[in-house]
Amino acid sequence: MAPSLDIAIPTTTLSTGSKPYTIYNITIRLPLRSYTVQKRYSDFLTLHQSLTEQVGTQPPINPPSKSWFKSTVSSPELTETRRQGLETYLQTINNTDDNRWRNTSIWRAFLNLPSSFASQTSSKAGNLHSVLTGPGAGGAPISDPTVWLDSHRDLKAQLHDARLNLTNRDQASTPQKQHEASAAAKSSLVKAGTLISALEDGLTHIQKSNTPESQRLGAGEIRRRKDLLSAARKDKDALESLLNAMSQKTKLDSAVANIAEHTDLLSTTNNNSSSTNAKTSTSKPRGRVLGRETKETQGLDNVGLLQLQQQKMKDQDMDVDEIRKIVVRQRELAEQINGELEVQNEMLRMVDEDVDRVQGKIDVAKRRVGKIR
Secondary structure, three states, X not given: OOOOOEEEEEEEEEOOOOOOOEEEEEEEEOOOOEEEEEEOHHHHHHHHHHHHHHHOOOOXXXXXOOOOOOOOOOOHHHHHHHHHHHHHHHHHHHHOOOXXXXXXXXXXXXXXOOOOHHHOOOOOHHHHOOOOOOOOOOOOOOOOXXXXXXXXXXXXXXXXXXXXXXXXXXXXXXXXXXXXXXXXXXXXXXXXXXXXXXXXXXXXXXXXXXXXXXHOOOHHHHXXXXXXXXXXXXXXXXXXXXXXXXXXXXXXXXXXXXXXXXXXXXXXXXXXXXXXXXXXOOOOOOXXXXXXXXXXXXXXXXXXXXXXXXXXXXXXXXXXXXXXXXXXXXXXXXXXXXXXXXXXXXXXXXXXXHHHHHHHHHHHHHHHHHHHO
């Protein structure tokens, strides 16, 4: 038996091309994830014909018939009627006991289901959830409030993974492990940035879509979701700053190590030169100790080595200045977070006072009701 699948068409969208047409936003909820695909009415007719040809029998219900005298572009009533009819068409095929139509590749391709969906009870989130911002099948904008919350949960998971990878990088004992942790953290932050953009576009789309009045989000809920996105973006920016600071620190440590090595090498070279000059004033100064040269110092005389050391020190000063700027930004971010927490605490205190006041009124009303009885 195929895993549970919930199909709905909660909203429609009007295309913005030279020849407008209606797009039906199909919301698909699987056991672990949800996503949205967009289809035209002609896509449903093609699906019905293909299912009939492949199975040899028509599905238990036909899609809504064409209207020759009206267009959904200019008739909201026809759009709503057709939306309900197409939703019923998909739900009937999905819920019927006869699974011949559900087991076809045409059905899975139409709904962007994994190829192994018919024989598995679960799948990985990456195969089940698609959050893209372009129109078309598999790339529909987020138009369903529930799908939006699922995507926000994915965003929080990506930020959590990035934070965990940064912790692993800080605790790594080898440069290779540090590099792997940094790459994983950067990948999670890139995915988080993509999700934030998709969620922002989806929130705008939800506000503008042809959603029934009973399913529309209120102004308070819209503000709450915008606050969630703002907090997620701040969290992402802070993690990116931390990753950059760690990278700068690694470069700084490497530069300090190189300077120490060059200083030691220069000291050895000067000692050798002094010893040689003491023995004879006409002999040529001996070269530096073999095996302690680097690619940068090979071919340089003492003057060139000194100039290289001075340049390294200048680069080190620039790295320190960059770290100072990062620390300043981190402090500003911490102060903003602290201010936001104070505001939130004040709001919670006000809510708590309101709850206590309402509870007191309820108690008074209960006592009055008891007296009446």
